[in-house]
Amino acid sequence: MPELRKDLITDRWVIISTERAKRPQDFRSPPIEPDSNNCPFCPGNEGQTPPELWAARERGHANGPGWKVRIVPNKFPALRVEGGMNREAEGIYDRMNGIGAHEVIIDTPDHKSALEEQSVEHIALALTGCKERLLDLRHDNRFRYLLIFKNVDRTTGASLSHSHYQLIATPVTPLSLKAKLAGAREYFERKDRSVFHDILRQEQRDGTRIVFESDGFLVFCPYASRFPFELCVLPKRQSPDFHSMDQAEILQLADALKVTLIRLGRALERPQYNLIVHTAPTRFAHRRSGLWDTLDHDFRWHIEILPRVTEVAGFEWGTGFFINPVVPEQAAAHLREA
Amino acid sequence: MPELRKDLITDRWVIISTERAKRPQDFRSPPIEPDSNNCPFCPGNEGQTPPELWAARERGHANGPGWKVRIVPNKFPALRVEGGMNREAEGIYDRMNGIGAHEVIIDTPDHKSALEEQSVEHIALALTGCKERLLDLRHDNRFRYLLIFKNVDRTTGASLSHSHYQLIATPVTPLSLKAKLAGAREYFERKDRSVFHDILRQEQRDGTRIVFESDGFLVFCPYASRFPFELCVLPKRQSPDFHSMDQAEILQLADALKVTLIRLGRALERPQYNLIVHTAPTRFAHRRSGLWDTLDHDFRWHIEILPRVTEVAGFEWGTGFFINPVVPEQAAAHLREA
Numbered sequence: 001m002p003e004l005r006k007d008l009i010t011d012r013w014v015i016i017s018t019e020r021a022k023r024p025q026d027f028r029s030p031p032i033e034p035d036s037n038n039c040p041f042c043p044g045n046e047g048q049t050p051p052e053l054w055a056a057r058e059r060g061h062a063n064g065p066g067w068k069v070r071i072v073p074n075k076f077p078a079l080r081v082e083g084g085m086n087r088e089a090e091g092i093y094d095r096m097n098g099i100g101a102h103e104v105i106i107d108t109p110d111h112k113s114a115l116e117e118q119s120v121e122h123i124a125l126a127l128t129g130c131k132e133r134l135l136d137l138r139h140d141n142r143f144r145y146l147l148i149f150k151n152v153d154r155t156t157g158a159s160l161s162h163s164h165y166q167l168i169a170t171p172v173t174p175l176s177l178k179a180k181l182a183g184a185r186e187y188f189e190r191k192d193r194s195v196f197h198d199i200l201r202q203e204q205r206d207g208t209r210i211v212f213e214s215d216g217f218l219v220f221c222p223y224a225s226r227f228p229f230e231l232c233v234l235p236k237r238q239s240p241d242f243h244s245m246d247q248a249e250i251l252q253l254a255d256a257l258k259v260t261l262i263r264l265g266r267a268l269e270r271p272q273y274n275l276i277v278h279t280a281p282t283r284f285a286h287r288r289s290g291l292w293d294t295l296d297h298d299f300r301w302h303i304e305i306l307p308r309v310t311e312v313a314g315f316e317w318g319t320g321f322f323i324n325p326v327v328p329e330q331a332a333a334h335l336r337e338a
Numbered sequence: 339m340p341e342l343r344k345d346l347i348t349d350r351w352v353i354i355s356t357e358r359a360k361r362p363q364d365f366r367s368p369p370i371e372p373d374s375n376n377c378p379f380c381p382g383n384e385g386q387t388p389p390e391l392w393a394a395r396e397r398g399h400a401n402g403p404g405w406k407v408r409i410v411p412n413k414f415p416a417l418r419v420e421g422g423m424n425r426e427a428e429g430i431y432d433r434m435n436g437i438g439a440h441e442v443i444i445d446t447p448d449h450k451s452a453l454e455e456q457s458v459e460h461i462a463l464a465l466t467g468c469k470e471r472l473l474d475l476r477h478d479n480r481f482r483y484l485l486i487f488k489n490v491d492r493t494t495g496a497s498l499s500h501s502h503y504q505l506i507a508t509p510v511t512p513l514s515l516k517a518k519l520a521g522a523r524e525y526f527e528r529k530d531r532s533v534f535h536d537i538l539r540q541e542q543r544d545g546t547r548i549v550f551e552s553d554g555f556l557v558f559c560p561y562a563s564r565f566p567f568e569l570c571v572l573p574k575r576q577s578p579d580f581h582s583m584d585q586a587e588i589l590q591l592a593d594a595l596k597v598t599l600i601r602l603g604r605a606l607e608r609p610q611y612n613l614i615v616h617t618a619p620t621r622f623a624h625r626r627s628g629l630w631d632t633l634d635h636d637f638r639w640h641i642e643i644l645p646r647v648t649e650v651a652g653f654e655w656g657t658g659f660f661i662n663p664v665v666p667e668q669a670a671a672h673l674r675e676a
Contacts, residue, residue, distance in 0.1 A: 005562040009521040009533050010514070014562040015661040078661045091540045093561045147657060174657035176348070179513075183347040195347055202429045223431045224343040224352040276656030304656055318614030318642055319485060319512035320658075323353040323416045 002079055002098025004172065005090075013172040015098055017078045040075070041162035043067070043109045049075060053103060054132050056125045069126045070106045071133060071167075077102035078168065085142060085171060099142055101169035105129050111162050114152070114270075116261035123254035124247075126165065130277075131250070133167055134243040138282045143169040145177065148242070148277040165275075173281045180278065181299055188298035196300035200234060208329040211336055212259050216252030219260045221328035221335070228310055228326035229268060229335065231260060233303035240280035242301045257303075260335075264307060267338035273307040340417055340436025342510065343428075351510040353436055355416045378413070379500035381405070381447045387413060391441060392470050394463045407464045408444045409471060409505075415440035416506065423480060423509060437480055439507035443467050449500050452490070452608075454599035461592035462585075464503065468615075469588070471505055472581040476620045481507040483515065486580070486615040503613075511619045518616065519637055526636035534638035538572060546667040549674055550597050554590030557598045559666035559673070566648055566664035567606060567673065569598060571641035578618035580639045595641075602645060604676035611645040 002017035040048035043065040049072040051063055060066025073081070079100025087096040107126035108118055115123060130148050137146055150165045173181075187195040203209055203220045211231060212219040218234050233256055235249070245253065264271065279301040316322050340355035378386035381403040387410040390401055398404025411419070417438025425434040445464035446456055453461060468486050475484055488503045511519075525533035541547055541558045549569060550557040556572050571594055573587070583591065602609065617639040654660050 007560070007562040008537060009525070010517045011521060012517075012562065012564075012658065014564055015659075016563075016665055017661050018663055018665060090561075091544060092536050093540070147659075149656065170659070172659075174659035175517075176656070176658040179348045179350075183349060187347070198430050199346060202431070206429060222345070223428075224345040224350065225354075226350075226352050274655055278656070306655055317612055317644055318487065318514070318616075320350065320514040321353075321485075321508070321510075321512035323355050325356055327354055327356060 001083070002077075004096045004098055004170075006094040008093060010175070012175050015078055015170075017098060019076045019078070039111055039162050041070075041104075041106045041164060042111050046070075049073075049104075053136075054129050056129065065109075067109060068122065069108070069129045071129050072104055072106070074102040074104050074166070079170065096171065099171055101137055101140075101143070101167070103133060103167040105133070105148075105165035105167060106162065107165060108163050113163060114261075114265075115150070115163055116258050116265060118258075120251060120254045120258055123258055124250045127245075127250050127254060128247075130165060130167065131243045131245065134241075134279070137167075137169050138243075140169070142171055143282055145170045145173045145281050146279065147174070148279075150275040152275070153272045177278060177281070181281075181295075184298040184300075194238060194298050194300060196234060196302070197238065200236065209332045211263065211332050212256055214252055214256060216249055217256040219256055221332040223328060225324055225326075225328045225331070226322035227306050227308070228324060229264065229271075229307045229331045230324075230328070231264070231305040231307075231335075233257065233260065233305065235300065235302070238297065238300055240295050240299045240301060242277055242279035244301075260305065263335045263338040264305070267334050268307060268309055271307045271309050273305055276304045276306070278302050278304060339421070340415075342434045342436055342508075344432040346431060348513070350513050353416055353508075355436060357414045357416070377449055377500050379408075379442075379444045379502060380449050384408075387411075387442075391474075392467050394467065403447075405447060406460065407446075407467045409467050410442055410444070412440040412442050412504070417508065434509065437509055439475055439478075439481070439505070441471060441505040443471070443486075443503035443505060444500065445503060446501050451501060452599075452603075453488070453501055454596050454603060456596070458589060458592045458596055461596055462588045465583075465588050465592060466585075468503060468505065469581045469583065472579075472617070475505075475507050476581075478507070480509055481620055483508045483511045483619050484617065485512070486617075488613040490613070491610045515616060515619070519619075519633075522636045522638075532576060532636050532638060534572060534640070535576065538574065547670045549601065549670050550594055552590055552594060554587055555594040557594055559670040561666060563662055563664075563666045563669070564660035565644050565646070566662060567602065567609075567645045567669045568662075568666070569602070569643040569645075569673075571595065571598065571643065573638065573640070576635070576638055578633050578637045578639060580615055580617035582639075598643065598673075601673045601676040602643070605672050606645060606647055609645045609647050611643055614642045614644070616640050616642060 002015060004013050004015055006013050039045060046063045052070050052072050054071040055067045056069040057067040079098045079102050081101045083097055083099055085096045085099055105126055134146050137143060147168045148165055184195050200218055203218060209220045216236055218236065220232055222230060222232050280295055280299055340353060342351050342353055344351050377383060384401045390408050390410050392409040393405045394407040395405040417436045417440050419439050421435055421437055423434045423437055443464055472484050475481060485506045486503055522533050538556055541556060547558045554574055558570055560568060560570050618633055618637055
């Protein structure tokens with residue numbers, strides 16, 4: 001059973017999950033990459049994954065081929081969905097069972113198709129799948145946060161290179177999201193405006209950091225970007241929840257992602273990147289924290305795209321203090337022209 | 339001139355410093371590694387670095403060979419030491435000039451000597467150099483934080499493989515240190531004991547996470563380790579400041595580091611790692627923040643050693659929420675036996 005442990009000084013929860021590595025020695029060599037003949041995410045190999053939770057299919061039946069998007073539990077989950085929290089002290093420390101969900105959104109049947117190579121309608125289908133899973137999982141009162149992310153690594157071929165998103169439901173709110181929520185609330189209390197509203201207006205006024213703009217979304221390089229070519233995909237409509245998007249908005253988001261990732265791929269020769277959806281914690285968590293009232297107005301869901309073009313140095317790991325060697329305005333200009 | 343920019347939502351300061359890469363395209367290929375014949379950190383090549391700030395030498399004269407430890411300004415500094423802060427608004431955002439110091443502590447004249455291969459006395463000499471630089475830089479009222487760290491990367495050969503520490507003086511306190519200071523202060527207010535005191539006692543009582551113990555230091559795998567084989571080097575004497583160590587304590591620290599890094603090297607076949615000194619901000623920063631009173635009792639300086647044996651996934655970058663696949667007690671046992 002994985003467990004969650006809390007750092008006594010900073011209140012940061014960490015997942016200790018040994019599912020994927022039984023012994024310390026296993027860390028000496030990288031995991032073996034399955035080739036496309038034996039990929040559990042490819043059509044025909046549905047039996048290699050746990051039974052599907054959601055699928056969009058044009059033909060066939062559940063857990064067989066014919067799907068366009070398929071969502072399954074992670075075969076090696078970082079957190080376990082069965083059981084109670086069992087919160088307890090361990091000496092002066094705090095722990096609880098590693099209860100949560102860990103799912104895989106296989107966003108294409110094509111082993112070699114990158115997100116930006118898919119049609120806008122197909123990208124939207126996967127985003128709809130994500131939305132459906134959020135709508136389902138948020139009713140589980142054990143979960144405080146539902147995290148959707150995508151790791152894209154074409155260079156080293158780590159883990160499964162078949163395109164997919166991951167969804168992790170956790171019983172704690174991640175620290176960096178707490179910082180964003182607290183910052184957004186404080187700003188709203190001071191200004192009576194959402195900080196995301198102000199950022200949107202400032203970016204439109206400046207223009208220099210904009211990479212893409214449509215009726216629904218603004219894509220820009222944040223003013224204080226931590227990483228070269230860091231991107232923020234910000235909806236123009238105020239809502240704390242990713243799952244509040246209607247079908248038209250999901251299509252707009254799919255379009256924004258496609259254009260942005262094509263430009264990123266051209267500018268940096270298809271870099272490794274991480275995509276993270278920052279959405280509000282579940283309302284259960286919010287009622288507990290007293291943030292329920294203002295949340296609808298102050299926090300706005302958004303997506304961060306973090307290209308990994310530079311090595312992150314030790315002091316950045318240890319301090320959360322980043323040196324970015326590319327001026328965001330130059331990165332944006334480079335992406336606009338790509 | 340590098341600049342510092344503040345994230346409007348989280349108040350996180352970022353250094354935008356383009357000294358090392360003039361154009362975005364430069365990120366497509368890794369920097370070229372100098373061989374040992376042409377290493378600016380090797381004896382005989384002193385002219386390739388800026389003039390030295392401090393040195394321990396057995397013979398010769400300043401900026402010539404004969405030194406055992408040599409401290410020089412970084413030739414490509416992330417921050418610039420000359421100039422004023424020039425704090426100003428940029429639309430709704432905040433910025434200031436990238437004022438600071440960036441120094442290199444070359445801890446051995448031997449191009450191929452790793453820290454743990456040096457004698458305890460030699461390691462202590464480099465730590466004394468670090469202390470001397472802290473004592474000098476803390477009088478500069480522009481600096482709020484003095485950060486000492488060491489990146490060790492034997493595998494990919496990134497940047498300069500000749501062993502060295504780095505010191506960065508910044509006009510802002512890093513976010514993660516702020517979180518540690520706030521957590522330590524809150525704990526002290528509630529318990530009238532230092533959280534570091536309680537952790538030390540708990541670790542001694544449990545014993546399962548201890549890797550090394552001497553009269554002066556405890557080395558252990560933290561209860562809520564973020565990374566496999568993460569290590570904390572904690573002094574037994576309460577002091578917020580690394581630079582408060584006397585010569586005997588510096589020798590004890592050198593001994594603790596040597597033993598720990600030898601064991602880490604044996605257990606994981608000389609992994610890449612980052613070493614970070616967490617010491618209190620300068621007193622100038624503290625007077626401003628109102629933390630001056632309790633600091634001496636609640637915060638304790640310590641060192642984190644973060645081996646990089648697993649790839650950090652996207653959601654960890656974006657959320658500060660970590661999955662650690664190795665149980666800290668098992669990591670400690672493995673290191674004790676190595």
